[in-house]
Amino acid sequence: MSVVIRVSSMPTWGRTVLELRHVSAGYGEATVLHEVSLQVGQGDVVTLIGRNGAGKSTLLRSIMGLHPISSGSIKFLGRDITRLRPHRRARMGLGWVQDDRGIYSSLTVEENLRLPRVIGANAWAEERLFGTFPVLGQRRRQMAGSLSGGEQQMLALARVLRMGADVVLCDEPTEGLAPVIVDQIAEILREVASSGATILLVEQNLRFATTVAHKHFLIAEGHIVDHLDNSDVIARENDLLAHLGI
Amino acid sequence: MNRRKTAVSIAATTALGVSACGGGPTALGDDQAISNGKLTLAVVTDMSGTYSALTGKGSLEAVKMAVDDYQEKYGSDAVAQEIEVLSADHQNEPDIANTKARELFDRQGADAIFDVPSSAAALAVADLAEEFQRIYINVAAGSTDLTGSACNEYTYHWAYDTEMLARGSAATLTQRGEKNWYIVYPDYQFGQDMTAAFTTHIEANGGKVLGTDATPFPNDNFAASMTKALEIKPDVIATMAAGSDLTNFVKQYNEFGLAEAGIELAVGAMFDTDVESIGATQMSGTLYTTDWFWNQDDEAREWADDFKARLDVRPTAVHAGDYSAATQYLEAVQRAGTDDADAVAEELDGHEFEDMFARNARVRSEDHRMIHDSYLTVVKEAKDVQEAFDYTELVETIPADEAFGPPSSSCDLG
Amino acid sequence: MTTFLQASLNGLVSGGFYALLAIGLAVIYGMLRVANFAHGAVYMLGAFGAVILYDMFGTPFWAALVVVPVVIAAGGVVVERTLIRRLVPLDPVYNFLLTFGLALIIQDLVRLNYGVVGQPYAKPAALEGRINFGPLEYPTYQFVVLIASIALTCGVWLALNKTKVGMVVRAATERPSLTEAFGVNVNVWMIPVFAFGVALAALAGVMAAPMRSVNSAMGADIVIILFAVIIIGGMGSVLGAVLAAYLVGFLQELAQMYVPAAAGATTFILMAVVLAVRPSGLLGRQEAAR
Ligand SMILES: Nc1ncnc2c1ncn2[C@@H]1O[C@H](COP(=O)(O)OP(=O)(O)OP(=O)(O)O)[C@@H](O)[C@H]1O
Ligand SMILES: [Mg+2]
Numbered sequence: 001m002s003v004v005i006r007v008s009s010m011p012t013w014g015r016t017v018l019e020l021r022h023v024s025a026g027y028g029e030a031t032v033l034h035e036v037s038l039q040v041g042q043g044d045v046v047t048l049i050g051r052n053g054a055g056k057s058t059l060l061r062s063i064m065g066l067h068p069i070s071s072g073s074i075k076f077l078g079r080d081i082t083r084l085r086p087h088r089r090a091r092m093g094l095g096w097v098q099d100d101r102g103i104y105s106s107l108t109v110e111e112n113l114r115l116p117r118v119i120g121a122n123a124w125a126e127e128r129l130f131g132t133f134p135v136l137g138q139r140r141r142q143m144a145g146s147l148s149g150g151e152q153q154m155l156a157l158a159r160v161l162r163m164g165a166d167v168v169l170c171d172e173p174t175e176g177l178a179p180v181i182v183d184q185i186a187e188i189l190r191e192v193a194s195s196g197a198t199i200l201l202v203e204q205n206l207r208f209a210t211t212v213a214h215k216h217f218l219i220a221e222g223h224i225v226d227h228l229d230n231s232d233v234i235a236r237e238n239d240l241l242a243h244l245g246i
Numbered sequence: 247m248n249r250r251k252t253a254v255s256i257a258a259t260t261a262l263g264v265s266a267c268g269g270g271p272t273a274l275g276d277d278q279a280i281s282n283g284k285l286t287l288a289v290v291t292d293m294s295g296t297y298s299a300l301t302g303k304g305s306l307e308a309v310k311m312a313v314d315d316y317q318e319k320y321g322s323d324a325v326a327q328e329i330e331v332l333s334a335d336h337q338n339e340p341d342i343a344n345t346k347a348r349e350l351f352d353r354q355g356a357d358a359i360f361d362v363p364s365s366a367a368a369l370a371v372a373d374l375a376e377e378f379q380r381i382y383i384n385v386a387a388g389s390t391d392l393t394g395s396a397c398n399e400y401t402y403h404w405a406y407d408t409e410m411l412a413r414g415s416a417a418t419l420t421q422r423g424e425k426n427w428y429i430v431y432p433d434y435q436f437g438q439d440m441t442a443a444f445t446t447h448i449e450a451n452g453g454k455v456l457g458t459d460a461t462p463f464p465n466d467n468f469a470a471s472m473t474k475a476l477e478i479k480p481d482v483i484a485t486m487a488a489g490s491d492l493t494n495f496v497k498q499y500n501e502f503g504l505a506e507a508g509i510e511l512a513v514g515a516m517f518d519t520d521v522e523s524i525g526a527t528q529m530s531g532t533l534y535t536t537d538w539f540w541n542q543d544d545e546a547r548e549w550a551d552d553f554k555a556r557l558d559v560r561p562t563a564v565h566a567g568d569y570s571a572a573t574q575y576l577e578a579v580q581r582a583g584t585d586d587a588d589a590v591a592e593e594l595d596g597h598e599f600e601d602m603f604a605r606n607a608r609v610r611s612e613d614h615r616m617i618h619d620s621y622l623t624v625v626k627e628a629k630d631v632q633e634a635f636d637y638t639e640l641v642e643t644i645p646a647d648e649a650f651g652p653p654s655s656s657c658d659l660g
Numbered sequence: 661m662t663t664f665l666q667a668s669l670n671g672l673v674s675g676g677f678y679a680l681l682a683i684g685l686a687v688i689y690g691m692l693r694v695a696n697f698a699h700g701a702v703y704m705l706g707a708f709g710a711v712i713l714y715d716m717f718g719t720p721f722w723a724a725l726v727v728v729p730v731v732i733a734a735g736g737v738v739v740e741r742t743l744i745r746r747l748v749p750l751d752p753v754y755n756f757l758l759t760f761g762l763a764l765i766i767q768d769l770v771r772l773n774y775g776v777v778g779q780p781y782a783k784p785a786a787l788e789g790r791i792n793f794g795p796l797e798y799p800t801y802q803f804v805v806l807i808a809s810i811a812l813t814c815g816v817w818l819a820l821n822k823t824k825v826g827m828v829v830r831a832a833t834e835r836p837s838l839t840e841a842f843g844v845n846v847n848v849w850m851i852p853v854f855a856f857g858v859a860l861a862a863l864a865g866v867m868a869a870p871m872r873s874v875n876s877a878m879g880a881d882i883v884i885i886l887f888a889v890i891i892i893g894g895m896g897s898v899l900g901a902v903l904a905a906y907l908v909g910f911l912q913e914l915a916q917m918y919v920p921a922a923a924g925a926t927t928f929i930l931m932a933v934v935l936a937v938r939p940s941g942l943l944g945r946q947e948a949a950r
Binding site for chain 3: 296433461464466471474497501503519524527
């Protein structure tokens, strides 16, 4: 394994919106995140790359407040949110797309869209959502559980867009989807990014990662071990793929 | 905790009574007559479960009343000068009954145990009575096994049993022309025994059991039984349910209009506490057999008033039975001049007596069944009820010789 | 045939009771992930509430139907805020210990004051007697109880599926933590949900008072059946709980009618069969997402 590098002063584009300092977390006795520190700037689109079980999902859940951290601190928009409950973090502008897409199968498509609280000025109106995701408009009265995998992923994205979150934590949005759909999702994420939102993306698909993001954290066994830009990723692709075990 | 305190305080009052007698007579120091210098009566009962209203602290109080009356009657001539009354809560568990009774006999020096509701617990205590060779007088349990296959020289059965209930209700009612029966019973030992006993007496008197229905125990829903009864249309529907199941049964008997359909209700085993909880309006007309009710005559009423002054409720037949059992036990000790169990048993066997509970009574030496008159009774119309617990009206007296079954062939105590 | 119809009605009546109780259990479990073993004790308190109000103030049945659930629900909220909510992050063993312990405490307190003997409670005069449907005759009160429980069940279904509140409850039931991540304060929503579940159980208790024995143990046995019901229906699924409640009531009655020996076991046989075929219950979701 490569030498652990503490990445705490990585250059960012705009002002820092999300900052983690020495965050550790685990399940029971097992520590899964070891003193993770990272910063994400306003408008950044960054990915977390790491093999299965590296702790990526745990990290996103910790940021969202859904997983207790054992030490360290988290700052969002300059405020310490370490002790804030998840719904408060959401109301401050944090959005989360769950790794299994988090579709409410007992709600209709429309209800899935209406459940999240509208929090930001840049929240998408329903017309805009249905313009971007026509299939959701067509199926608005259907139970969401009946959607296909791709459609469910669209719905999951649409929900955080409707919230108008400033920072979107997006956990493996392309997992298990057909290439055409992956392209569509890339398209949408770029659109989101261009509107000024910040995205922290968990991804194992390196091609996808480089088409939407411009910076990448490499995470291994709960440590941030490296940070790369797109050219690093392309140059070290084989190396990284081997590391990811793909 | 409460219980222990009362046990201690009765011991204290007894001791006080003794010193008030001015040092006490010779019997006090006579170690030969009374083992350990004091006579210990124990009540093993259900203090907080299903049977606690029927037995429980009422049983304990009844035994204490017997002790008080004995001391008042004999004063300084009493063979037992110091008498202690202990109690234990067996929570209706046979194994707890076993442990507690063992401790009472073994470590607390109990000379006799009374009451013991629930047949399984009673049988456990009967075994211990034989093992420790001390007296056990069952009052609260209904199993005929206590005077049958499980009988022994030290165990007596003082009050109702399943056979008495069946003779009183099933035989008497069938003779009166109620020929067709439908029986609903909880599917456990007591329910099965009662159903078998009822069936025997119904058939022996020319009646017929049109159907039986086993229900889960406990059970709060008898709708299916009511529906079936309405279809079969028997003369009598009999229930062997007890406690809250009985309450449920009667409420639903009324709801489904069985009375209007001309189907009479007979209850296998019922006590005033049941009528109180269901309400006389719902219960009136219900037939059942008992061996005592508190306002059956002046003597019973007088005792019931004393009891009420102490506990603020009316006594059940079991409470009266406990009083009678303790009284007759103390009388036997008095006659024998000792608390030695064999000597006391000898006094009890064949003894004929009358007391406020038992009429035309005799303790059968063959099986230790105490036989006495029993009564077929009916719950009064609500308008005839004069005061709380005034629910019972006599229909027919069943003489002692017919009230109980003959001695069982599986028991021979000579 | 008449007998069969009558037995079916019997089944629906007892199913209706189970449904009212199971809905409360299911929404509480769904939203709090707490299996409330004190639910039967609440049912018992509901029945005692009616008896006590009548004894003390002569409160009629109709008023008790409103007052008792409201008062008991208020008490429930206090217990939820002070005790039950602390269970949410803990191991399920604590859940069992606390709620079962509460049930025993409630039961013993009632027993201390009222003993084990049942308390009398009269039906409202208007609901005495029986009504006829052709050849079928049925106790009015039980029939009204059936109608009331069907109406309440439908009302709950509509509220859950057609209102904003219902939408949030369904969402939080299905995925509590995701729902928080959408800015919904699930913790606060637990209060009305818990109160509602408790109120339904208390209401069932009031409705039981005129037709069942009102005693301190009356909730202890029913709670076992109720857990079987919500397991059959699928833990947390309200519609599943309702379906299972009617199914269990119906089968119990038919069994009692035609194969009495099996009556006690039907519920558990049904549960075993359902679990063998669909381990997550009739309408339960396969994975237990949090
Ligand atoms: N609920 C849990 N209980 C115990 N251990 C868990 C739990 N969830 C995850 N883990 C462990 O924590 C570690 C990190 O899991 P996490 O889901 O964060 O990894 P990941 O990087 O998101 O992996 P993947 O690519 O598979 O999604 C893994 O070793 C995993 O086994
Ligand atoms: Mg993951």
